[in-house]
Amino acid sequence: MGLQRKLSDLINGCRNMSNTLGELIQLINGQLIGDSSLICLGANPPEDAMAGEITMLDSPSRADLIRASKAIAVITSEPLDDVSIAQIMVTDPPAAFSTAVQYFRPTIQKKALGNGISETARISDSAEIHPTAIIGDGVEIGERTRVFPGVVIMPESVIGDDCTIYPNVTLYEYTQIHDRVVIHAGCTLGANGFGYRQEQGKHIPAAQLGYVKIESDVELGASVTIDRGSYGATTIGEGTKIDNQVMIAHNCKIGRHNLICSQVGIAGSSKTGDYVVLAGQVGLKDHISLGDHTIVGAQAGVMDDCEGNEVYLGSPATPQREQMQIMAVERLLQEMRKELKKHKREMECLKAKLQQDPSNTSVPKENQKVA
Amino acid sequence: MGLQRKLSDLINGCRNMSNTLGELIQLINGQLIGDSSLICLGANPPEDAMAGEITMLDSPSRADLIRASKAIAVITSEPLDDVSIAQIMVTDPPAAFSTAVQYFRPTIQKKALGNGISETARISDSAEIHPTAIIGDGVEIGERTRVFPGVVIMPESVIGDDCTIYPNVTLYEYTQIHDRVVIHAGCTLGANGFGYRQEQGKHIPAAQLGYVKIESDVELGASVTIDRGSYGATTIGEGTKIDNQVMIAHNCKIGRHNLICSQVGIAGSSKTGDYVVLAGQVGLKDHISLGDHTIVGAQAGVMDDCEGNEVYLGSPATPQREQMQIMAVERLLQEMRKELKKHKREMECLKAKLQQDPSNTSVPKENQKVA
């Protein structure tokens, strides 16, 4: 659908971008190891990069991600071994990558949002757009998709076929929605991630240059918020269903066919496998990973990676069997404490008996003497 | 108010529906035990059915609900004893009931939402509707009710007198709001419930044919979400006050004069009595029931029915006295563990003394021999 058309537009140069690696290294002031005539179509982190895009290595420990990436070139500070794609050497990879990302997904300028449907948006004839919806420049909307009143779709977003976007939803720029996605009222996709660095006592926003990608057959409940990635995508996998008031932070990669119940919060850069179930009000720490078929019980707080095929309960989340035992024993704590006190008294009593009673400490020796 | 007018419209046939049980059984392919000339006005689950409506028995264990219902007929797979109302025999009651529900509350079709106020909406002269609000077909709005900018009221919803609906609220189709209700900005009422069944590895939505009913004198804080029932109503009882960001799932029946604090989440089909208080961030499991005057402390997770007139704390929620004891002992756990270790050492010491000391184990027999 739309995404394919978009790539071809880029290849056809209709966005007037410098498309070769040779041109790109001038933009970011880098040195190229590789073919300068390669055409570059975008910039994304290793996991998000599609064929034809460039990516970045931000930490030597992530070099495997580069090898597994579909990118055609990598921005790096040192030459990489065992990497077959082109390499662009720079002194500050994050800064150079930010420049590249902003080149391919320019920050939306003020005055960018007109009223109604932008003249540069491409809306399928069979789509139904409510007259109060706002559709920004370069937006694409597929066949039979319905956009309800008060929806705001910011520039360069792409919506697939047969989607339903209920009232008062906001999609920030560059949001990607695949086919048959349902988004209930009041959702916000693509707001800035919550990432800051402190400088001279002030919190300075980190890079917020990414976007949100919702794969096909996803349903999002009312008032769900999903933040954009730092450079690339925050992704919701195919067929995943998300209940009302769920919060998914920047850079998360949610797997396929998950069930994420109401008021769950998932912190930044966490990942879930397929068929993961998170019950109501669960919280996930940042940068953790849940394996396929992980199930997390209501209100649990997941602080560590989970292998999958296991049920977790409690905060901090613990395998069900272990947590059930803890909870069962907690009910007995008062009784345990009483027993402990009783033991203490009895112990004192026994000790006293054994020490003070002549038959126990001194007598035996006398007995032996007697013997 | 409006609801009464609406019923009379149905009786007058202005919606061109087949109003007799005789006509209805043709629609759902059933056999009637009872009077085929009875006029049928709607379809709702036993607890929600008003006089003149039909209902369904989905499980033999719920037959008492049928006997207590105001319905005039019940769809069932087997004849029921002790039931005085008409019975409609079908092979698949849920499927037949779904057909009936969709007949009386047809799914809103695309192109259904026009701009501004629909010509078929009936708005009281004294109501104030902001020009940017969207009012769908067949909506009724009572006297002196105020509807703020950006509010979207989908078709067939009914709002009573003296209500205030603040900006950017979305009411899905068939929502019922009684009198003097205040709904703060950003609320969403009537989005689909979070119910799926798995088929060939995909989550398929369960029936979402119900609606939301808010009784008089309710106040809803900002960004509250209340999902529609599966077939009938999700109900908020008279005089109940709900704080910001509360989530109430499908089929819940919230009692009268409850106080539900911010960020509470109530899972599907749960019920509360009257004067229940739920403090901030409380979670309720699905299908549970809290008696009148139940109080649940902040962040508690209620996993079982509560009889009422009792305070609960903790996750899982436990009567206050018990939970306070658990919390008090938890503070002493470290000390208890130290004591336990001390006892262990002392016990070993005592055992050693009693075993190694000839006077205690072997000596006595020798003593006896000596004697």
Add this chain to the structure above:
Amino acid sequence: MGLQRKLSDLINGCRNMSNTLGELIQLINGQLIGDSSLICLGANPPEDAMAGEITMLDSPSRADLIRASKAIAVITSEPLDDVSIAQIMVTDPPAAFSTAVQYFRPTIQKKALGNGISETARISDSAEIHPTAIIGDGVEIGERTRVFPGVVIMPESVIGDDCTIYPNVTLYEYTQIHDRVVIHAGCTLGANGFGYRQEQGKHIPAAQLGYVKIESDVELGASVTIDRGSYGATTIGEGTKIDNQVMIAHNCKIGRHNLICSQVGIAGSSKTGDYVVLAGQVGLKDHISLGDHTIVGAQAGVMDDCEGNEVYLGSPATPQREQMQIMAVERLLQEMRKELKKHKREMECLKAKLQQDPSNTSVPKENQKVA
């Protein structure tokens, strides 16, 4: 910026208000101790009152707040010692203060919100207001501020320079936003606080006459809700960053440069110092106070004041070291219980031996006799 202009308007009498204390005491039926010609510019609680405003003493224990306040007069039921400002004696201070507050910040009447930008709003030439945004009477918007589609700004709100207000945000009347504030989509600022008193079995709303004040360089994530104060401000301090779906209740005073992560809920009248960090899903009880540099871990529930410069975990929140010990011992509970049972058996065994064995209790005396 705007706030200053507004004060001068009041001083110039352009709102046609009776500006002297002499006129004010007639309005609230009070007796003045002080200079009746003093010009009064507004009414606010002691902590919020600016120079030229009047305030109220609602409890003798809060007299120190009056002495520290910038107010020029205090409404009180009894004369106060050691207070240098004018005093207005009334029988019912809250009722008199409510009257004064409503005089200076009149309740917004129905029909108050027109379409588009009100003629009485003052918008800087360099501000960008989307044509679908609604700007109420008397609103002021500073230089280069951007207001996105679907935003509703109710009457008498004041927005500073270089702010960005994303789509579908609602600001209730009298909201104050300083400079360089970013408010993401779907936020609601200034809805009524959740405060009720019970009368004849009904919950009657308490006074909701205050407003929300957001200081400079604050960023609010998507779907944040911040309620208005009872009489004065709910305040977010300079440079504080708030993540998606956070709830801040009425009368809270959030300090400067806080980081408040997603889904945190802060109950009414609580205060935080500077550089406080609240991790995801944390809850704060009402009327508590966190000192500077307090850090609260994810899902913790803070029930008591915290001095600051300390990390808290758990629900109820406990200093990190203590909570880590509790959590560590909880993991050992099952083992402790087994050990306790083992001790019990061993203790019984020892007691039996000491009591039944003739050598231990009776024998010694026989021994002595033998001897």
